[in-house]
Amino acid sequence: MKGLEDIATPRRTKEIIQRHGFSFKKSLGQNFLIDQNILQKIVSAAGLDETKGALEIGPGIGALTERLARTAKCVTAVEIDQRLLPILGEVLAPYERVRVRHGDVLKLDLKEVFAEDFADVEKVSVVANLPYYVTTPILMKLLEDKLPLENIVVMIQKEVAERMAASPGSKDYGSLSIAVQYYSEPELVCIVPHTVFIPQPNVASAVIRLRVRTEPPVHVPDEKHFFEVVQASFAQRRKTIANNLKSRFFTKENKDALEPLLQSAGIEPSRRGETLSIEEFARLSTLLLEAGYI
């Protein structure tokens, strides 16, 4: 917007915060962005244009929101902290296509939000600098609700981003990698230095893009059972897949049935869960279900 300094500069952010007497709440994961380049990278990674909508979670004082408002057709931003509402009302006043909703995103009916706010846009992406204390529940809610999303581009803790994008065989690969990769194709966009935030978080950060899949990469007869098998396989990382599955799904009487079943899925019983691909987990959970063990 002409004549208006961007929110995401150290000077304007401090000015807004001081003028409103705002104090950061660590318990709400409040680390605000003050760097134009990072904001540009986040918005570009989302592939927005004037036909698309953006859902932001946790707008703070609007640093990212104003960027989204300049790029997308419409923006909905959900903020839990009531103290930020008057600030957002003021700083976002120049932008017409922004709606701020007060509430906890985890309690919100997002299908309803989509129906009300995004009825006239072709595609919607979630774009956010997430509160780190609830990263995984928020992302799993977005993915499991099967919302019609194109991309999810979020700033999160670097370690969590690496786990989401990890491949089989890596130390970061686990049930979170499989859950995220079942619903999306993750890609690390960039690692972010502490200096782009006020106040600076005490963990490293990264931006990740999840391209939301229209169809999962594997077919499983029952998603709940599939994820149960995945969870069980990583229950104790040092144990073999056979031992983890025996402890979870088998009894003393029937445990000998597991090894032939693993063999028939093409999986050596001595392997560890962290070496199995999503396709192997799909085969395994289907066989376990068909044989009546789960």
Ligand SMILES: C[S@@+](CC[C@H](N)C(=O)[O-])C[C@H]1O[C@@H](n2cnc3c(N)ncnc32)[C@H](O)[C@@H]1O
């Ligand atoms: C890391 S800050 C990001 C602020 C702003 N987007 C920025 O980049 O400067 C996270 C924001 O999420 C808000 N928040 C925390 N928990 C939330 C929840 N459950 N639902 C909605 N917003 C939440 C916080 O109040 C804060 O404004």
